[in-house]
Amino acid sequence: MVQSPPISDTFYSLVLIRRRMNTLTKFQDLGISLATMKSLKRMGFEEATPIQAQTIPLSLENKDLIGQAQTGTGKTAAFGIPMIDKIDNEKDVIQGIVIAPTRELAIQVSEELYKIGYGKRAKVLAIYGGQDINRQIRALKNRPHIIVGTPGRILDHINRKTLRLENVHTAILDEADEMLNMGFIEDIEAILAQIPEERQTLLFSATMPPPIQRMAERFMKDPQIVRVKTKEVTVPLIEQYYVEVQERSKFDILTRLLDIQSPELAIIFGRTKRRVDELSEALNLRGYNAEGIHGDLSQAKRISVLRKFKEGSIDVLVATDVAARGLDISGVTHVYNFDIPQDPESYVHRIGRTGRAGKTGVAMTFITPREKSYLQVVERTTKRKMDRMKPPTLDEALEGQQKAVIERILQSVESNNLQYYKQAAEELLEQQDATIIVQAVLKMLTKEPDTTPVKLTEEKPLPAKRDRRPDDRNRSYSGGQKGRQKAPVRSRQSSTGKRHNNDRNRSNSNSYR
Ligand SMILES: Nc1ncnc2c1ncn2[C@@H]1O[C@H](COP(=O)(O)OP(=O)(O)OP(=O)(O)O)[C@@H](O)[C@H]1O
Numbered sequence: 001m002v003q004s005p006p007i008s009d010t011f012y013s014l015v016l017i018r019r020r021m022n023t024l025t026k027f028q029d030l031g032i033s034l035a036t037m038k039s040l041k042r043m044g045f046e047e048a049t050p051i052q053a054q055t056i057p058l059s060l061e062n063k064d065l066i067g068q069a070q071t072g073t074g075k076t077a078a079f080g081i082p083m084i085d086k087i088d089n090e091k092d093v094i095q096g097i098v099i100a101p102t103r104e105l106a107i108q109v110s111e112e113l114y115k116i117g118y119g120k121r122a123k124v125l126a127i128y129g130g131q132d133i134n135r136q137i138r139a140l141k142n143r144p145h146i147i148v149g150t151p152g153r154i155l156d157h158i159n160r161k162t163l164r165l166e167n168v169h170t171a172i173l174d175e176a177d178e179m180l181n182m183g184f185i186e187d188i189e190a191i192l193a194q195i196p197e198e199r200q201t202l203l204f205s206a207t208m209p210p211p212i213q214r215m216a217e218r219f220m221k222d223p224q225i226v227r228v229k230t231k232e233v234t235v236p237l238i239e240q241y242y243v244e245v246q247e248r249s250k251f252d253i254l255t256r257l258l259d260i261q262s263p264e265l266a267i268i269f270g271r272t273k274r275r276v277d278e279l280s281e282a283l284n285l286r287g288y289n290a291e292g293i294h295g296d297l298s299q300a301k302r303i304s305v306l307r308k309f310k311e312g313s314i315d316v317l318v319a320t321d322v323a324a325r326g327l328d329i330s331g332v333t334h335v336y337n338f339d340i341p342q343d344p345e346s347y348v349h350r351i352g353r354t355g356r357a358g359k360t361g362v363a364m365t366f367i368t369p370r371e372k373s374y375l376q377v378v379e380r381t382t383k384r385k386m387d388r389m390k391p392p393t394l395d396e397a398l399e400g401q402q403k404a405v406i407e408r409i410l411q412s413v414e415s416n417n418l419q420y421y422k423q424a425a426e427e428l429l430e431q432q433d434a435t436i437i438v439q440a441v442l443k444m445l446t447k448e449p450d451t452t453p454v455k456l457t458e459e460k461p462l463p464a465k466r467d468r469r470p471d472d473r474n475r476s477y478s479g480g481q482k483g484r485q486k487a488p489v490r491s492r493q494s495s496t497g498k499r500h501n502n503d504r505n506r507s508n509s510n511s512y513r
């Protein structure tokens with residue numbers, strides 16, 4: 001290879017931008033059928049994202065593929081479009097299967113595939129644990145073309161002989177590394193053994209730690225590796241900060257940050273299920289509208305929590321890594337890593353819940369003094385430094401809340417439909433000085449920092465990280481330490497508190513100004 005002369009970073013980014021602009025790819029240039037084009041148009045997809053542009057033509061040629069691209073860049077459609085396009089809808093047999101690590105992801109992927117398959121009238125069915133199996137058996141009798149499922153439930157159906165995969169030509173492993181982490185490798189092997197060998201196998205993720213390569217060797221034929229070359233593993237539109245905190249002050253700092261940053265929708269990651277339960281309960285106690293999601297909740301509960309979050313009737317979702325993998329919820333503005341994740345891949349996936357499909361986002365990571373080595377590991381992986389943010393003070397939190405209230409008042413002034421309140425306002429102004437009245441209104445509307453005591457069991461810091469170098473110099477990031485810590489099993493659902501009225505539930509209402 002010819003050694004190219006060193007070029008400056010700015011020049012390099014310019015080249016990248018130009019290249020990206022030149023490669024804006026229209027879907028019709030990728031060899032997709034008119035029927036599928038119709039669906040894409042209906043979905044509002046105009047141009048293919050880079051991972052779609054690069055993998056769809058290969059996939060249409062039936063090549064086995066490993067696709068890696070940043071979070072939120074459209075990997076689902078990258079595998080979904082060609083799979084759907086190859087469906088023969090005259091044949092009422094299962095022709096494509098997607099295996100995903102969690103129920104929520106299976107549902108989400110099946111919904112996206114359903115939309116892509118609209119033009120072709122492809123029938124898509126999600127099958128996952130926790131849902132009544134008889135209902136699924138009846139749905140399977142309806143002869144879907146594509147199945148999206150979690151490994152355990154797919155195997156269950158295979159063993160019951162309610163699912164036959166002998167006509168499948170495309171098998172997709174979404175979030176394969178997570179399925180490895182969760183110990184699904186044997187299940188996946190057993191499922192793939194039921195699918196004809198001439199099949200096409202595709203594997204997609206935002207991160208590709210080394211064990212994935214081994215998995216690929218085992219299940220795939222001469223796979224083409226498509227990595228969307230970007231300077232960074234994480235999406236540049238996500239601002240990344242870290243805050244140094246003591247374990248015991250984490251919760252107060254979190255609530256201050258929430259008050260200052262007023263996220264529209266936020267996801268807070270905790271390390272264990274117990275942590276998620278305690279955090280969501282504590283947040284509700286302090287007047288935030290939060291709910292938790294993790295693997296011990298019933299499937300119906302998990303789906304209802306996610307639905308509420310998507311609709312905005314709760315604005316803080318507290319989650320474990322697994323529960324949030326791959327989830328595509330538009331409008332998540334902030335991600336808080338209450339506990340730093342154990343491996344750098346998790347960090348990438350966690351913060352990737354924001355900054356999706358070209359939007360911006362903010363990621364905040366709490367680091368306790370003994371976990372500082374993890375910060376470096378993450379930064380080395382993402383090839384990006386996080387900015388340090390000082391823990392905000394109570395006064396700053398109050399100021400943040402006041403600003404938010406002033407913003408709301410100004411919006412209300414602009415909305416210009418205040419006629420009904422005019423007389424009362426004039427009467428009030430006769431009785432009192434205008435400044436005092438505004439002060440009172442501000443005080444009533446401002447959610448003053450709440451110090452209601454809460455109970456949070458302290459997490460032990462992660463074991464000091466050995467300074468591991470990437471074992472493969474060509475890799476764009478280092479392999480993470482695998483094997484997730486098993487969380488203590490406890491299933492307690494958090495209460496569904498609405499955001500409390502500002503003046504109630506406050507223990508220190510007189511301690512300011
Ligand atoms: N070509 C496109 N044009 C516009 N929007 C798109 C396009 N492709 C995908 N999207 C939208 O972008 C969002 C993110 O897509 P998707 O969930 O597939 O990301 P992902 O790469 O799988 O992310 P993750 O690594 O987190 O799983 C979705 O809402 C999807 O509908």
Ligand SMILES: [Mg+2]
Nearest residue numbers: 075076174326
């Ligand atoms: Mg995905």
